[in-house]
Amino acid sequence: MNILPAARPQPMAPRVAIVHEWLEHYAGSERVLEQLVLMYPHAALFAIVDFMPPDRRAFLGGRSVGTTFIQKLPFSRRYFRYYLGLMPIAVEQLDLAGFDLVISSNHAVAKGVITGPDQVHVCYVHSPMRYAWDMQAAYLRHGGMERGIKGIYARWLLHRLRNWDVRSAAGVDVFVANSSYIARRIRKVYRREAVIVYPPVDIDRFHEKMLPRREAYIVISRMVPYKRIDLVVEAFRRMPHRVLHVAGDGPERDRIEAVAAGAPNIIFRGRVSDAQVLEMMQEARAFVFAAEEDFGIAMVEAQACGTPLIVFGRGGACDIVRDADDPEGPTGVFFEEQEPDAIIDAVERFEAMRDRMTARACRANARRFSHEAFRQSMSDVVGQAMRDTCARRMHTPR
Known part of the structure; x- marks a missing residue:
């Protein structure tokens, strides 16, 4: 009688919780959340508050979202950001004890969830809270x-948030x-090292158009101060032989249009x-x-x-653009100062090497x-974190 060897027990899939900051609009951080939900279709989802409109919730796959007490505070639907001082307490009250893996998507307080020694906490950081640190x-x-009194209170609150922000970082693996x-x-x-995983972009929605390109340069952006559209407009006002199309709207629009001073080579397209x-980018x-x-x-x-x-050669642009020295071929040029003269110089350098920058x-x-690159990279990071935690657990004296 042949006795088959006992089958090895298959490891159970980890129980996963995804902690998002808040759900209100579908924007950059929600693109990350959408991909995480696709990666972990059985994950539980949590947020400080959930006011995402019904017509924008499809990316959540019908999931219910666990929220905090801030969801039910007065006027929270419109003014939940005013409860910022309560958010560290709120996020610490989320009960995640039943999960093996916690993934937080953080630009404010999500990383502050409390996890145990046998849980793995991977935190995807869009940015440390800028208003509490270098943008205060x-x-x-x-x-x-x-x-005034409001200023004193705001500084006190941001000081407390900075202290909590650093302390809560210790809970991230x-x-x-x-x-x-x-x-x-x-x-x-x-004072921690981070793995870099670029955010997911829907590359297939933006595709090359096989037609001759027009002569126009473009700016597409919300018109707010830090975007510095005024610098681009001033630079092209000084280059009347170069055409610039400016698309977007916002509180800075009137001031930016005034900078153009009726220059015929600068065309404002408004909200598009x-x-x-897509058409502007293709052409x-x-x-x-x-x-x-x-x-x-x-x-x-x-x-x-x-x-x-x-582009301005600071921030995330340095990871995106391949410049003149890149062996795989340049895809753009940098300017090193946020000044019109620097932009003019960059445009001239671009024109001198434009033939080297192929659409391909x-x-x-x-x-x-x-999207695929993001999911693969995140899967690799999470897998390595789970293996490292398992190894530490096996070598810890009981």
């Missing part, structure tokens, strides 16, 4: 809180940064549809970007359309930031 002065100035720039900020603020954005001579961003998804979308970039190279470069 700008935040207070923009909010009119530089002086692995930090993941969305760019080299954010990895440096994590090192500066938390997604289809118009542009180059995409100009003057802001310092944590990453910069619009730059990747332009590259996916085969469009070269002329730009498109291939964009592939590094695809």
